[in-house]
Amino acid sequence: MRKTTLLFIPGFFIGIIFLILTSCQPSTPAKETESYNEEDARMIKMIFDEALENGKAYGWLEHLCVEIGPRLAGSENADKALDWTESLMKSENFDQVFRQEVMVPHWERGTKEKAQIVGSGEVLNVLALGGSIGTGSEGVQGEVIEVQSLDEVDELGEKVKGKIVFYNRALDQKHVSTGAGYGGAVDQRSGGAIRAGKYGAIGVVIRSVTSAFDDAPHTGMMNYEDGVEKIPAAALGFQSADKLAEALKKGPVELFLQMYCQWFPDAPSANVIGQLDGSEKPEEYIVVGGHIDSWDVGQGAHDDGAGCMHSVEALRILKAIGYQPRHSLRAVMFMNEENGVRGGKKYAEIAKGKNEKHILAIESDAGGFSPRGFGISGADESLDKLRSWLPLFPQNTISFINKGGGGVDVGPLYRETNTPMMGLGVDPQRMFDVHHSPNDVFSTVHRRELHLGAASLAAMIYLVDKYGL
Amino acid sequence: MRKTTLLFIPGFFIGIIFLILTSCQPSTPAKETESYNEEDARMIKMIFDEALENGKAYGWLEHLCVEIGPRLAGSENADKALDWTESLMKSENFDQVFRQEVMVPHWERGTKEKAQIVGSGEVLNVLALGGSIGTGSEGVQGEVIEVQSLDEVDELGEKVKGKIVFYNRALDQKHVSTGAGYGGAVDQRSGGAIRAGKYGAIGVVIRSVTSAFDDAPHTGMMNYEDGVEKIPAAALGFQSADKLAEALKKGPVELFLQMYCQWFPDAPSANVIGQLDGSEKPEEYIVVGGHIDSWDVGQGAHDDGAGCMHSVEALRILKAIGYQPRHSLRAVMFMNEENGVRGGKKYAEIAKGKNEKHILAIESDAGGFSPRGFGISGADESLDKLRSWLPLFPQNTISFINKGGGGVDVGPLYRETNTPMMGLGVDPQRMFDVHHSPNDVFSTVHRRELHLGAASLAAMIYLVDKYGL
Numbered sequence: 041m042r043k044t045t046l047l048f049i050p051g052f053f054i055g056i057i058f059l060i061l062t063s064c065q066p067s068t069p070a071k072e073t074e075s076y077n078e079e080d081a082r083m084i085k086m087i088f089d090e091a092l093e094n095g096k097a098y099g100w101l102e103h104l105c106v107e108i109g110p111r112l113a114g115s116e117n118a119d120k121a122l123d124w125t126e127s128l129m130k131s132e133n134f135d136q137v138f139r140q141e142v143m144v145p146h147w148e149r150g151t152k153e154k155a156q157i158v159g160s161g162e163v164l165n166v167l168a169l170g171g172s173i174g175t176g177s178e179g180v181q182g183e184v185i186e187v188q189s190l191d192e193v194d195e196l197g198e199k200v201k202g203k204i205v206f207y208n209r210a211l212d213q214k215h216v217s218t219g220a221g222y223g224g225a226v227d228q229r230s231g232g233a234i235r236a237g238k239y240g241a242i243g244v245v246i247r248s249v250t251s252a253f254d255d256a257p258h259t260g261m262m263n264y265e266d267g268v269e270k271i272p273a274a275a276l277g278f279q280s281a282d283k284l285a286e287a288l289k290k291g292p293v294e295l296f297l298q299m300y301c302q303w304f305p306d307a308p309s310a311n312v313i314g315q316l317d318g319s320e321k322p323e324e325y326i327v328v329g330g331h332i333d334s335w336d337v338g339q340g341a342h343d344d345g346a347g348c349m350h351s352v353e354a355l356r357i358l359k360a361i362g363y364q365p366r367h368s369l370r371a372v373m374f375m376n377e378e379n380g381v382r383g384g385k386k387y388a389e390i391a392k393g394k395n396e397k398h399i400l401a402i403e404s405d406a407g408g409f410s411p412r413g414f415g416i417s418g419a420d421e422s423l424d425k426l427r428s429w430l431p432l433f434p435q436n437t438i439s440f441i442n443k444g445g446g447g448v449d450v451g452p453l454y455r456e457t458n459t460p461m462m463g464l465g466v467d468p469q470r471m472f473d474v475h476h477s478p479n480d481v482f483s484t485v486h487r488r489e490l491h492l493g494a495a496s497l498a499a500m501i502y503l504v505d506k507y508g509l
Numbered sequence: 510m511r512k513t514t515l516l517f518i519p520g521f522f523i524g525i526i527f528l529i530l531t532s533c534q535p536s537t538p539a540k541e542t543e544s545y546n547e548e549d550a551r552m553i554k555m556i557f558d559e560a561l562e563n564g565k566a567y568g569w570l571e572h573l574c575v576e577i578g579p580r581l582a583g584s585e586n587a588d589k590a591l592d593w594t595e596s597l598m599k600s601e602n603f604d605q606v607f608r609q610e611v612m613v614p615h616w617e618r619g620t621k622e623k624a625q626i627v628g629s630g631e632v633l634n635v636l637a638l639g640g641s642i643g644t645g646s647e648g649v650q651g652e653v654i655e656v657q658s659l660d661e662v663d664e665l666g667e668k669v670k671g672k673i674v675f676y677n678r679a680l681d682q683k684h685v686s687t688g689a690g691y692g693g694a695v696d697q698r699s700g701g702a703i704r705a706g707k708y709g710a711i712g713v714v715i716r717s718v719t720s721a722f723d724d725a726p727h728t729g730m731m732n733y734e735d736g737v738e739k740i741p742a743a744a745l746g747f748q749s750a751d752k753l754a755e756a757l758k759k760g761p762v763e764l765f766l767q768m769y770c771q772w773f774p775d776a777p778s779a780n781v782i783g784q785l786d787g788s789e790k791p792e793e794y795i796v797v798g799g800h801i802d803s804w805d806v807g808q809g810a811h812d813d814g815a816g817c818m819h820s821v822e823a824l825r826i827l828k829a830i831g832y833q834p835r836h837s838l839r840a841v842m843f844m845n846e847e848n849g850v851r852g853g854k855k856y857a858e859i860a861k862g863k864n865e866k867h868i869l870a871i872e873s874d875a876g877g878f879s880p881r882g883f884g885i886s887g888a889d890e891s892l893d894k895l896r897s898w899l900p901l902f903p904q905n906t907i908s909f910i911n912k913g914g915g916g917v918d919v920g921p922l923y924r925e926t927n928t929p930m931m932g933l934g935v936d937p938q939r940m941f942d943v944h945h946s947p948n949d950v951f952s953t954v955h956r957r958e959l960h961l962g963a964a965s966l967a968a969m970i971y972l973v974d975k976y977g978l
Contacts, residue, residue, distance in 0.1 A: 092682045213561045216903040216961065251957065410879070410936050412905055434685040436881055436937055439908040467879045467936060468905055469957045488720065488938045492685065 075428040075507070083502060084432050086361045088495045094360065095491035097353035100128065101346060101408070105339035105482035112170075112336040113376035114146030114307035121332050122312050125348065125373045129314030132356050134371075136317065139310040142386040144376040146307040147171055149336055150300030153274060154179070155245065157287055158294035164284060165255045165277035166245070167337060167477075168301045169229060169262035170379050172273045179298035180204070180243045180272060186288050190227060193235045201240035204295050207232045208247050208285055210278070211472065218251045218472040219406070225249045226260070233273040234265045243297050244273040247281035252473035255279035259335050260476045261379050272299050309375050311383045316355055318368040326505055327370045327401040328354050328497055331377030331449055338480035342471060345482075346408030346490060348373050350464070353494035354501060365505050367399055374449035377405070381448055388452035391459075398459040400504050402497060403447025407475075409466040410489045411437050411496040415445015419460035422509040429503050438496050440465075460509060464497060544897040544976070552971060553901050555830040557964045563829065564960035566822035569597065570815060570877070574808035574951035581639075581805040582845035583615030583776035590801050591781050594817065594842045598783030601825050603840075605786065608779040611855040613845040615776040616640055618805055619769030622743060623648070624714065626756055627763035633753060634724045634746035635714070636806060636946075637770045638698060638731035639848050641742045648767035649673070649712045649741060655757050659696055659704045670709035673764050676701045677716050677754055679747070680941065687720045687941040688875070694718045695729070702742040703734045712766050713742040716750035721942035724748035728804050729945045730848050741768050778844045780852045785824055787837040795974055796839045796870040797823050797966055800846030800853075800918050807949035811940060814951075815877030815959060817842050819933070822963035823970060834974050836868055843918035846874070850917055857921035860928075867928040869973050871966060872916025876944075878935040879958045880906050880965040884914015888929035891978040898972050907965050909934075929978060933966060 108124060111117040122139070129137045147170060155166035158181065168174070186206045187193055193200060207228035211221040228246045236244050248258035255277035264270045274297060276284065287293045312332065318324065330347020334340020351371040358365065375383035391398060400419075416426065426441045433439070446454055446461030454461040466489075474480040577593060580586040591608070598606045616639060624635035627650065637643070655675045656662055662669060676697035680690040697715045705713050717727035724746035733739045743766060745753065756762045781801065787793065799816020803809020820840040827834065844852035860867060869888075885895065895910045902908070915923055915930030923930040935958075943949040 088685060089683045092685070213957070214558045216557060216561070216905055218957075410938055435909060435911075436685055436934075440904060442904075465905075469879055469955055469961070486938055487722075488682070488687075492938070 075425055076432060076503070080503065081432060083361070083363065084499045087357055087498045087502065088434055090357045090360050091491040091495035092488065095353065095487070095494065096356060097349040097490050097494050098485070098487040100352065101341065101349045101485060101490065102482050104345045104349065105341045110334050110336045110338060110340050111332065112147070113144040113309060113333045113379060114304070115336065118309060118333055118375070122310055122373070125312045125332060125352070129352060129371065132352070134314040134316060134355065136315040137313070139312055140386050140390055141308065141310050142375060142382045143306040144309040144382045145380045146304040147379060148302060148304065150174065150302060153300070154298040155274065155276065156296045157284070158296050160287070162283060164280035165257050166274045166280065167257035167259040168299045169273045169275055170259050170335065171262050172233070172299065172301055173270050174299045174301045175272050175297060177298065179296050181294060181296045182242050184284065184288060184293045184295045186285065190231055190235045193239065197239055200236055203241055204243040204245060204297065205232065205236040205241045206245050206284060208281060210247055211249055211251055213251065217468045219468055221251060222249055222472050229260050229275065230263055233262055233271050234268050237269045237271045241271055243271050245295070245297065246273070246275050248275045248278055250278055250472055250477070253278055256477040256479050258475060258477040259337060272297060274299060311375050311387055312373040314352065314355065314371045316359060316365055316369045318366055319364045320366040322368050324367045324397045324399055325370055326367050326399050326501055327372055327450065328404070328501060329372030329374050329449055330404050331375070331383070332373035333376050333378055335378055335476050337478045338474070339482055341480050341482045341485050342407035343475050343480055344377065344405045346485060346493070347404035349490070350404040350494045350497055354497040357494060357498040358502065363502060367505050369501060369505065377448050381452065384449035385452045388456040391453060392456050398453060398457060400462060400509060401450035401453050401459050402462040402464065402500065403450045404464040404493065404497060405447050406464060406466045406468070407471040408485045408490040408493060409470060411464060411466050411493045413438055413440035413442060413465040414462050414500060415442035415465060416460060416462040417444055417446045418454055418458060419509045425509070433496065433499060437492055464493060466493060544894060545901060545972070549972065550901060552830070552832065553968045556826055556967045556971065557903055559826045559829050560822070560960040560964035561957065564822065564956070564963065565825060566818040566963050567954070567956040567959050569821065570810065570818045570954060570959065571951050573814045573818065574810045579805045579807060579809050580801065580803050581616070582613040582778060582802045582848060583773070584805065587778060587802055587844070591779055591842070594801060594821070595781045598821060598840065601821070603783040603785060603824065605784040606782070608781055609855050609859055610777065610779050611844060611851045612775040613778040613851045614849045615773040616848060617771060617773065619643065619771060623767040624743065624745065625765045626753070627765055629756070631752060633749035634726050635743045635749065636726040636728040637768045638742045638744055639728050639804065640731050641702070641768065641770055642739050643768045643770045644741050644766060646767065648765050650763060650765045651711050653753065653757060653762045653764045655754065659700055662704045662708065666708055669705055672710055673712040673714060673766065674701065674705040674710045675714050675753060677750060679716055680718055680720055682720065686937045688937055690720065691718055691941050698729055698744065699732055702731055702740055703737050706738045706740045710740055712740050714764070714766065715742070715744050717744045717747055719747055719941055719946070722747055725946040725948050727944060727946040728806060741766060743768060780844050780856055781842040783821065783824065783840045785828060785834055785838045787835055788833045789835040791837050793836045793866045793868055794839055795836050795868050795970055796841055796919065797873070797970060798841030798843050798918055799873050800844070801842035802845050802847055804847055804945050806947045807943070808951055810949050810951045810954050811876035812944055812949055813846065813874045815954060815962070816873035818959070819873040819963045819966055823966040826963060826967040827971065832971060836974050838970060838974065846917050850921065853918035854921045857925040860922060861925050867922060867926060869931060869978060870919035870922050870928050871931040871933065871969065872919045873933040873962065873966060874916050875933060875935045875937070876940040877954045877959040877962060878939060880933060880935050880962045882907055882909035882911060882934040883931050883969060884911035884934060885929060885931040886913055886915045887923055887927060888978045894978070902965065902968060906961055933962060935962060
C-alpha cells in the first residue's frame, strides 16, 4: 500500500507540468515591437482578466434568452429586447444610449406547421421557411419529387409541375468550417421556391441546412421573385429528410403540407445604440455590434444574442478597466438582420447623412463559442499591422486575421461609407448544429467561451482606438 | 411585399460571402516550402476529409462510454474496455494487436458517500478522493476548519487537531487556459490530506477543482505519506462548498462524513496496443496514445475515452487514405493513468528492455474538443521544423507548437529512453467543467470536434513519419 501510494506522486506531478506547459505558454510571447508596447500587453491582460473574473455577458444573455426569448423583427419580444438592452446600457452608465427608429418587415409563423406523408401517415418535423406564404388550413398536397440542386429543377422543367419539390442536398461535412458547408447548401433554402415555382411546382421542402444529424428543423430566410408564382416552402429536420428520402426509394410519395404563416404590414422598430464618448475625437466612431432580432424558434442564443451581449460587454470591460477611448465607441444592437437588414441599412443611411466618420465596424454574428480569429474587408493595407498584434492575444483565443469578412449588419456601412468592416471568428464546429433551430438556446452557450469572445473584441477595439487601422 | 422580399436578397448574399470568407480562407495559405511539398498538402487534406466525412471515433466513443462506462484500473469495466479496444483494432485490420500485461492498483469507492452538516442536516454533494481510506459506516464527525491553502494549515498547526479541514480555494478563473487554473488549485486535492494529517486532523474536504459553478463533485488522486496518519479525504461540489462556507460564516459547523471506499490487492491488467507495421524502418516506432482507464464516475468520455479513440482513429484514417508508413505506428491504450501510471511505466520498461527506438510519443489527454495546438518536450532543436508545418493544418484546427508538453502516460518513455513526447492541445474551456466528475459523459462530446482532433494527430504522425523530427 505504501509503495503503491508513493508511486502515484511522479505521475501526478508530470500531469500538472504537462497541463501548465501546454496551456499557458504562448508560442510567440508578446514583446515590445514597433506596433505595440508593454502597456498594451498589460491592458490586454486586464481586459481578459476582467472578462474571465467579472464577466457579465453570460448573465445578461440568460435574461435575453430565457426571460425574453426569441425575437423576430416586428414581434412583441423584439420590442422587449430593445427596451431591455436600452435599460441595460443605461444601467452600465454608458455616456449615451439612443435609438434609431426603423420600419421592419413583419412575418409570423402562426399555428404550428404540419408535414405528413399521405398513406403511411408518418409525420415529419418541419418549420416554414422565413418569409414563406402559408397554405391556409386546407394545406397543399402533392407528389414529392426529390432533387439535389437548383439546376436539377431546371433539367426536370415541366416535370415538377403540380408537385412538391424536395431539395435533399445536405451540408457538406468535409469543410472544417461549417460556415463553408452552410454556404454550399443554403441556395436550396434561399432560391428553391423561385426555381421550383418557375416550373409550376406547388410547394418546396428542403433538408435543413445543418451540421447536426438530429431532427430539429432549421428555418431561415427564403426569397420570391417578381413574376414567379409564390409557393410555400419549409425545412425538414435532418432525420425527417432521411425518412422522406427512404420512402421515395420505395415508390411515389404524396406529401401533405400545412402552414399558417403570413405577412403583416411593416412594423415600427429600432436599433439601440450605447456609446462611450471619445476623449480626443468624439466625432469619429468605432462600432461593435450584433443583431438583436432572431428567428422565432429557440431563443436566439448564439444567433445572435451572443453577439449583442459580446458588444455591450466589450464596452463594459473597457470602462471597467478604466480605459479612456480616443474615439467614440458604439455597441449597436442592429434590428432585423434575419429578414431584411433594415437596421443595418438605417445605421448606414444615418451615418452617411450626418457624414459621420467611422474608423471600423466590427460584427459578432458567428456564435458565442471560443474566439479564433478576425476577418476584415476594406483595409487590405492594414493586414500586416493587424497581424502584428496577434502575439498580444492569449493562446487559445485569437490566432489569425483573414483578408475578407465582416457581417450582414455592418455591410451597408461598408458599402455606403467605405468603412472597413470586421467579423469575429469563433470555433465553427457547433454553430450550424443549432443555427435558426429550436436548439439555439441559452443552455448551449458556455460562460467562459462567451466572455473570451467579448474580451477579444475589447482588445481589438482598444488596439484600433489607440493605433488606428 | 414584393419590394420587401427583393430587399432581402442583398443581405442574404452578404451573409454568405461573409461566412465563406471568414471561414475557409487561411491567413497563410499552404504553399511549397523546404519543409513540405504539395503532396503533403494533398495528403493532409485527405486526412481531414476522411475524418469529417467517414470518422468512426465518435461512434466508437459512444460504445466505450455508454455500453462499457467508467473503467477505473482493476475494475471489471476496465477489463471490458481492454477486450473491446483489442477487438476494435483487430476488426480495423491493424497489422498487430497485442497486450502488455501489468499489475495495477485496485481501489473501490463502495457504497455512495455521505457528507452532512450536523444540526441543520443539510446534505452536501460529495465524492471520496481517489485513493482515500474510508470511514466505515460509523463515519467521522468533527468541527470544520476552513483554509485557503496548504500553508495555512501549517500556520494553524495544532489548531486543526481533531477537526475536518476544508480546503476552499477555488480554481482561478482568470487563466485563459483552465489547465493552468487547475494546476494552481489541485495541490489541495493531492497534498491536502498529508498536510492536515500531520497536525492531527481527522478528515479533509476540498472545494472541487473545477471551472464550472455547478454542484457536481470532482474526484481525482490524493496522496498519503509514510509516517503521516492517513485520514479520509473527499471533494465537495462547487455549490456545496459555497453552502459550507456560508454556514461557517454564521458560526462553528460540525460535519459528518461517511465513506466506504477501500483498497484491494493489486489486480492484473494491461495496455492494449495496435500497430501498423512500417515499410522502411519497422523496428522504429511512433506512438499515439490515451489512457483507457478513467475515474469511476461519469463515463470517462473526455478523460480519456476521447484520447483513446483519437489514437485508434488517427491510425484508421492513415490506413483508409492508403498511406504506407515508413516507421511502425502504434496506438496505445495505456492503463492506469489516473491512479498509478503503471501502464505508462510498463510501456517504457519494455521499450527500454528491448532497446526499441521510438521517434516520438504523442498523447491525447486534454479532451475531445476542437484541436488548437501541440506541445513538445525533448526536441527543442525541432521546434522550427514543427512550426514550419503549421500552414498545412486547416484554419480553426492546429495553430501553435509549444515548447513543453507531453502526457502522463508517455512521461516514463520520455524520461527512460529520451523519446521526445508531445501532447495534443484542444480548446481548454470545457474540460475542467466535467473532468473527474459524473458529468464527463458522452453527450458532452461533439462529433466534429472529436474527429478534427484525430485528424490533427494523423496529420502530425504523417509529417513526423515522413520527415522525422
